[in-house]
Amino acid sequence: MLVTLAQISLGSSAGLSMGWAINVKLFNSIYYLGLGRLVTFSAILTIFDSFPYQRSSPAKTRSSHICYRRAGTLKTFSMKCKKFLSIPVLAVFLLMGFVYYITVFVFIEDWVGLQSSAGSLNALIFTFMASLCVFSFFVCVVTDPGHVPSSYAPDVEGTGGSDQESDKNGEQLKQCDKCHAFKPPRAHHCRVCGRCVLRMDHHCIWINNCVGFWNYKAFFTLVLYATIGSIYSTVMLISCAFQMDFTGRLALKVFYIFCGAPTVALSSTLATLLGWHVYLITHNMTTIEYYEGTRAAWLARKSGLNYRHPFDVSAYKNITSVLGSNMLKWFCPTAVSHLRDGINFPTSHDS
């Protein structure tokens, strides 16, 4: 049955037939009216849900408080929208659109046809994965990675409160030369953002934002869904290419190479990035801490000592500190209720 459907599909893909037009309409309807709307709605909710200062203040009257909220909300909303006005961010949108289009309307269509049950199911699964990827991307872009509170002062209890070089956990007290303020452990100054970021991992141009304490989980889910999506796309490409007859069809061959090369390159790049972040999460490290740790380990070895990353408590605790203790919420980019303040972290000195 699949062979017959594939033959029909191949026959129909030679030109833009009526079946093609119906498929386009069908999947546009599914995506834009169903999952697309869900993603957009969820993204808007995330935007409004992430305004910490709009919560009620008992000192204000009801009307002035509403005005304050509306003005603050609009200002923050416009600031968050501006984050999308960046060439790399728009390039990511274009790339996601390109991969989605060629996977559904070229690879799946030419493989089994979108009208077949196998084609519809594959297209639906891929659309769901693409929606999760877009949603994680939205959350990454609009979520503040975490700023150091102006009232922050290091806890020097146990060191006599004097101008010592380490706090009660033995961590080095760090002061930011640019912000002229103390930095909590794991915070770093981002030159692009022009401020210190809590548990900073790196500044990512592709999301036009820092990856820090509050959006690291969304960044991880973005990489995860993007990896799964691109590998899915590659599998569809290979399945399709194996049954295509390219004899005497050079243009079709070139078209497949043009479409397939980016998906294969993307799959390998994203899989490597995913593996890297799985390693970092299981060791409770950020990218910056990994490089700092490499140098510290080298210095320790020279002195005949052993170096251990201070925030590496145990593999399971390391994972749950980033993704949460509820495994069902590990794959939801907005499930961050397990995160505390981004200033205090359990260390191996505590146990």
Ligand SMILES: [Zn+2]
């Ligand atoms: Zn700073």
Ligand SMILES: [Zn+2]
């Ligand atoms: Zn930054």
